[in-house]
Amino acid sequence: MIKLMIVDDESIIRKGIRTSIDWWALQVEIVGEARNGKQALELVEQLKPDIVLTDIRMPHMDGLEFAQQLKQQFPYIKIIILSGYDDFNYARKALKIGVTEYLMKPVGAEELTALVSRIGAEIAEEKRQNEKEQSNQFLMRENFPLIQRKWLNRLLKGETRINDAMLDKANQLRIPLDGPEYGVVVVDVDDFRLNTEHVSDREKELIHYSINNIVEEVFSSVFLCTACHSDFDNINVLLNANMQNKHRIMECCNEAQRCIARYMKLSVTIGVGNYVSQLSEIQESYRQAVYAMQCKVYRGKGQIIAYHEVESEIQGESSKRAVLLPSEDEKELLEYLSTMDKEKIDELLENRFTQFAQSFVSYENIKNISLKWVILAIAHLEQMGIDLSGSKQLVLNPYTEIEKYETTDDIQRWLGGLFTLFIDSIAAYKNVRYKNIVSVAIKYIQEHYSEEIRLEDISAQVFVTPNYFSRIFKEETGQHFTEWLNKYRVEKAKILLKDVSAKIYEVAERVGYNDYKYFTHIFKKATGLTPKEYRNQL
Secondary structure (H helix, E strand, O other), X not given: OEEEEEEOOOHXXXXXXXXXXXXXXXXXXXXXXXXXXXXXXXXXXXXXXXXXXXXXXXXXXOHHHHHHHHHHHOOOOEEEEEEOOOXXXXXXXXXXXXXXXXXXXXXXXXXXXXXXHHHHHHHHHHHHHHHHHHHHHHHHHHHHHHHHHHHHHHHHOOOOOOOHHHHHHHHHOOOOOOOOEEEEEEEEEOOHHHHOXXXXXXXXXXXXXXXXXXXXXXXXXXXXXXXXXXXOOEEEEEEEEOOOOHXXXXXXXXXXXXXXXXXXXXXXXXEEOOOEOOHHHHHHHHHHHHHHHHOHHHHOOOOEEEHHHHHXXXXXXXXXXXXXXXXXXXXXXXXXXXXXXXXXXXXXXXXXXXXXXXXXOOHHHHHHHHHHXXXXXXXXXXXXXXXXXXXXXXXXXXXXXXXXXXXXXXXXXXXXXXXXXXXXXXXXXXXXXXXXHHHHHHHHHHHHOOOOOOHHHHHHHOOOOHHHHHHHHHHHHOOOHHXXXXXXXXXXXXXHHOOOOOOHHHHHHHOOOOXXXXXXXXXXXXXXXXXXXXXXXX
16 A cells, blocks of 8 residues: 655645545545645654655745755655645745646546556556565675686686676675786685585585685785685685785795694695786686695695696606506406405506606596595496495495595595405405305215215316315315215215125215226225224124
8 A cells, every 4th residue: 555644734635635536446544634844844753654745835844845844854755745826936835845736726537547646557567676676685685705716617617708897796796806806716625525524504604604614714814805714624814915914925825724633624635826917817717726726636635736836846847757648547447356465466556657747647637546546446336246235335426525535645544444445345245256156066066975076077067177176175174176076975885885795896886986996085084994894893
């Protein structure tokens, strides 16, 4: 509803205005009446009308003076002046004050209705616009850090065109771009993913928010700057530098490190990009800062690394050696895994990671090579018939797991532990498989001991090579296959010899020996007696 207030010193006119029009049909509510401007001003603050309809000639305070004070105190109120005087000076003063309409009496109901309807529509539209603006401002306040963060990260990645509109947007987002030189610093919390693995997203946000505040406070004491959380787990800082402060960047990095360690009990690694003289080149400083920060993969955590330092190292070392492709190691790695040679695997990893550090291989390349090894090893185990799904320790997503580790030492330890688990899985699998193979072989022997049984025959029954069967049979039983078979046949012969009606050569045939002399030799070797002596003793 639009609120309307009537101000006129004649009650009959006030009543006429109130009763001659169906105000409710117009969505207008008459909230009050006043006899003069003085009285009206006292009521306006209480009634808060949207439209004031006032006469121009009134005692104590006329309509013009009232309108002037009303506009000063409540500029949003629409004022309609009704005047019985056709005086241009009155109209000119009214327009100067900001009166919405100046009408000459008498005013018809239709004219007044049309006027109030139009003004009411304008007021409703203004209210909608004000509400929209307030809503936008509220959203802007609520999401300001996110909007600022996204815009700044796009600038650092070179995704924003440098023009006047961009500079205006930066000003709105309170991101200073005064220069004359620009630099980027990247602050990374050491072991963040590893240490916050079981922490809620809200707690992670609070950690980043706190670090962001510390970093911005430290750097803003020296530079015009903006700090914000990156698209990853870093804090990016855009610095505006000049001849008076550019040399103090390392001082600020040290102070930021010290404050974060003191107040947050966290270690951070800081990468520092080179200064650039053009805002359009800022993505180069950002790239350098990220690269310098990632050099902690071989330099270690808790470092402040300037790009110009690692740049000379990279150029110097790259001319001396080429990094071996990981494919040269893969065959060895899988071979050592198959033979469960943990010592050789550790030696291979040590050599490879030493070379990574000496050759300044990037963090991303180290991760990619390491992940390839893990995936190859898992595939190799699956080809061996080993099911890893039952192992809680090995049910993992290596692409997610490796993101927790930030240095070559960390990644090497992770790989070493993983390959130890792989070897344990192979050993457990082989142990079960040995038992299955040997138990099947023994059952076959027990059913066919009276027949000729060769090593080739029994290994064919369990689908392995003779050499492999011979080895695992010895590992499982402690005896060679032929030794075990002869002892089993001798035990069966002892039972048959109790029957005195059975000839000894017949007993030999029944337990698998067609050669009587060989049977006697085997029997005496096992018991110390010939078959005949054993029977006589019985």
